[in-house]
Structures are given as C-alpha cells and as structure tokens.
Amino acid sequence: MTLPQADPARRFARQSGEIMAAIAEVFARGLFVLGPAVARFEQDFADYLGVPHCVGVNSGTDALTLALRAGGIGAGDEVIVPSLTAAGTAAAVVQAGAVPVLVDVDATTRHLDPALAYAAISPATAGVVVVHLHGIPADMDLWSAFAAKHGLFLLEDCAQAHGAEWQGRKVGSFGDAAAFSFYPTKNLGAPGDGGAVVTRNAALAARLRALRNHGWRDSARISETPGGNSRLDEIQAAVLSVLLPHLDADNAARRVPACAYRLALADLTCSLPPEQPGGVYHQFAITLKARDRAQEWLRERAGVGTAIHYATPLHLQPAFADCGRGPLAVSEALGQSLLSLPIQPELASFDIVRKVAETLADFQAERPSQSRGLMKSV
Numbered sequence: 001m002t003l004p005q006a007d008p009a010r011r012f013a014r015q016s017g018e019i020m021a022a023i024a025e026v027f028a029r030g031l032f033v034l035g036p037a038v039a040r041f042e043q044d045f046a047d048y049l050g051v052p053h054c055v056g057v058n059s060g061t062d063a064l065t066l067a068l069r070a071g072g073i074g075a076g077d078e079v080i081v082p083s084l085t086a087a088g089t090a091a092a093v094v095q096a097g098a099v100p101v102l103v104d105v106d107a108t109t110r111h112l113d114p115a116l117a118y119a120a121i122s123p124a125t126a127g128v129v130v131v132h133l134h135g136i137p138a139d140m141d142l143w144s145a146f147a148a149k150h151g152l153f154l155l156e157d158c159a160q161a162h163g164a165e166w167q168g169r170k171v172g173s174f175g176d177a178a179a180f181s182f183y184p185t186k187n188l189g190a191p192g193d194g195g196a197v198v199t200r201n202a203a204l205a206a207r208l209r210a211l212r213n214h215g216w217r218d219s220a221r222i223s224e225t226p227g228g229n230s231r232l233d234e235i236q237a238a239v240l241s242v243l244l245p246h247l248d249a250d251n252a253a254r255r256v257p258a259c260a261y262r263l264a265l266a267d268l269t270c271s272l273p274p275e276q277p278g279g280v281y282h283q284f285a286i287t288l289k290a291r292d293r294a295q296e297w298l299r300e301r302a303g304v305g306t307a308i309h310y311a312t313p314l315h316l317q318p319a320f321a322d323c324g325r326g327p328l329a330v331s332e333a334l335g336q337s338l339l340s341l342p343i344q345p346e347l348a349s350f351d352i353v354r355k356v357a358e359t360l361a362d363f364q365a366e367r368p369s370q371s372r373g374l375m376k377s378v
C-alpha cells in the first residue's frame with residue numbers, strides 16, 4: 001500500500017520536537033495521571049470551543065457514557081441514536097443503563113433524520129445523541145429546538161468533528177453536553193486513547209469529574225456514586241496541548257483535497273459528501289455502486305487505501321438487534337455504498353487526488369453495468 005487511508009504518524013512527525021519535549025516534561029514531573037497537563041489541556045480545549053467546562057476521560061465511548069450518566073440518564077430511559085455511526089455511540093447508552101433507539105439517517109446529510117427521530121419518541125425517551133458524522137456539522141438549531149420542545153437531554157457526539165462549526169459556532173457548544181474522542185486518527189488525535197466531555201453546566205461537570213474517578217468529589221476519597229476509572233493520562237493530554245494550536249490549520253488543509261476531490265470526481269457515477277460550511281472532513285466519504293470491488297481495485301491498481309464508515313448499521317449488528325425503530329433503509333443503502341477516500345491534512349498533492357479519480361474512472365469504464373443506476377444521494 002503506497003497511500004494509507006489515514007496516517008496519524010505523519011501528524012506526530014510534523015510536531016515531533018515539541019511532542020517529545022512535552023512528554024519529557026511529564027516524565028521529569030513524575031506525575032502520570034490527572035495532573036497539570038490534563039488540567040491545562042482541559043482549559044485549552046474549553047477555551048478553544050468557547051465552553052466553560054471540559055473534563056478529560058479515557059475514550060470517546062467513556063465520554064458519551066459518562067455524559068449520559070451525569071445527565072441523569074439511566075435504567076428505564078430510551079435514548080435516540082442514529083443507526084449509522086460508530087458502535088461506541090450506542091454502546092455508551094447501554095453502559096449508562098438505558099436503551100438505544102436506533103433511527104435512520106437522512107440520505108443527503110447522513111445525520112439523524114428529524115422526522116424519524118420525532119416518530120421514535122415514546123414516554124420513555126429521555127435523550128437524543130446527534131452525531132456530526134464524518135466531520136459534517138449537523139443542524140444544531142434544529143436539534144436544540146427539538147430537544148427543548150420534547151424535554152430531552154441533548155448530547156453531541158463530536159468524535160469526528162473537532163473544530164467543526166455550525167453557523168460560525170463550534171460544535172460541542174450547543175448540547176447539554178458534548179463528547180469527543182482523541183483516538184489517534186481523529187482530527188485531534190492523541191498517541192493512544194483519550195476523550196473529553198464539554199458542557200456549559202457546572203453541576204454536570206462536577207458530576208463528571210466524580211464519575212471519571214471512582215465517584216470521589218475530593219481528596220477524602222469517599223465514593224459518593226459508583227464511579228469507575230476513566231481518567232485521562234498526562235502523556236495524552238500533554239501531546240494534545242501541543243497539537244491543539246494546529247487544529248484549525250489542519251482542518252483547513254483537509255478542505256484542500258476535499259475541494260480537489262469534488263472537481264476530480266464530478267463526472268463519475270458517485271455521490272459526494274454534503275458541502276456544508278464549517279465541515280472539517282474527518283472523512284471524505286463518497287457513495288458508489290460495487291463499492292467493495294472499487295475498494296479492491298483502488299488498492300490493487302493504485303496502492304490507495306480506503307475505509308468504510310460504516311458497512312453494517314448498528315440495528316443489523318447482534319448487540320443492537322432489537323433496537324431499530326421505523327424504516328432504516330437509508331442506513332442500509334449507505335452501508336452498502338459508502339467509501340471513505342484518503343483525506344489527511346498532509347494530502348496537499350493533487351497528484352494523489354487525480355490518481356484516485358482516474359483509478360475510479362477506469363473502474364467504472366471497465367464495469368459500466370455495475371456503476372449505473374446510482375440514486376443521486378445514496
């Protein structure tokens with residue numbers, strides 16, 4: 001493979017001097033978990049997003065779980081979740097003790113379909129998780145109004161949308177809480193697992209701080225709630241503080257190949273991701289027919305790595321088999337046809353975009369019968 005679909009090592013290499021110095025500082029201090037590097041990153045990230053509170057945890061899944069628990073979601077509650085998302089989004093609801101209700105996405109935005117979410121509301125519905133899938137911001141005016149009207153806890157899943165904006169305001173600042181993942185391939189990724197919850201609610205933030213560390217509120221170490229261990233470590237936080245000042249430039253750099261893909265793929269039989277201002281292209285996911293063969297073709301003919309986000313919507317997975325609600329045909333069609341092309345801030349060369357487009361054009365020319373008849377938006 002000459003071009004991997006994602007390559008976080010290249011991002012770390014760009015800032016390697018600063019990263020190594022920050023890690024050396026952690027070792028020199030000798031404090032490795034929940035120390036000054038975590039406190040500094042929490043402040044930096046809260047300031048960046050324009051929210052008062054950020055609580056570092058050890059993954060995006062834990063960020064979602066603890067945000068729901070801190071928001072009072074638990075046994076007997078239902079939470080509406082899109083079926084086309086990472087497993088962690090729905091697993092978090094289960095870990096919080098509630099039931100995920102999986103709803104279809106809109107064919108164009110690939111976000112939770114508001115009409116179907118409305119239809120899925122029951123007397124047990126207590127929350128809704130809005131996923132900014134692939135780094136494309138969801139309509140937060142709509143979801144804020146939706147949650148307020150129905151009295152629901154609004155949780156933004158920002159695992160793929162660090163720095164994305166809706167109407168000029170950072171996503172993560174709209175919901176009752178928002179969860180971020182710092183998995184290495186994310187737009188802001190650590191050299192290991194990490195996550196954070198941000199919120200404007202001081203009481204919720206205090207509950208989160210207790211929940212991530214055995215339910216302790218202070219140094220007395222008395223568990224007021226059965227918390228657990230979801231602490232962010234100092235090395236991840238120190239590296240994240242080095243990378244955060246580069247996030248906006250990296251997101252801008254992702255828009256360059258995204259724009260080039262739009263031009264280069266314009267004549268192909270495929271549909272492109274929604275063109276939403278404020279999007280940060282965590283993925284550039286097209287849809288096309290015979291997707292699996294196209295993926296193979298790209299790998300074999302051009303050495304281009306691609307990925308699929310997501311092939312199997314959650315309602316078709318054994319863990320969530322009883323959780324689907326209403327028609328889910330769009331998630332299923334997208335699962336068959338989505339293909340995430342390489343997109344990285346370092347992908348400035350148009351040669352690669354051209355190579356991907358030409359290889360896909362060859363594929364469709366050789367297999368025209370398999371390429372025709374694609375619905376415009378799926």
Ligand SMILES: Cc1ncc(COP(=O)(O)O)c(C=O)c1O
Pocket residue numbers: 059060061062085086088089131157159160181182183193194195
């Ligand atoms: C949309 C979404 N939600 C949740 C998660 C879970 O994050 P983590 O892998 O850090 O637990 C991910 C990561 O893959 C994600 O993309």
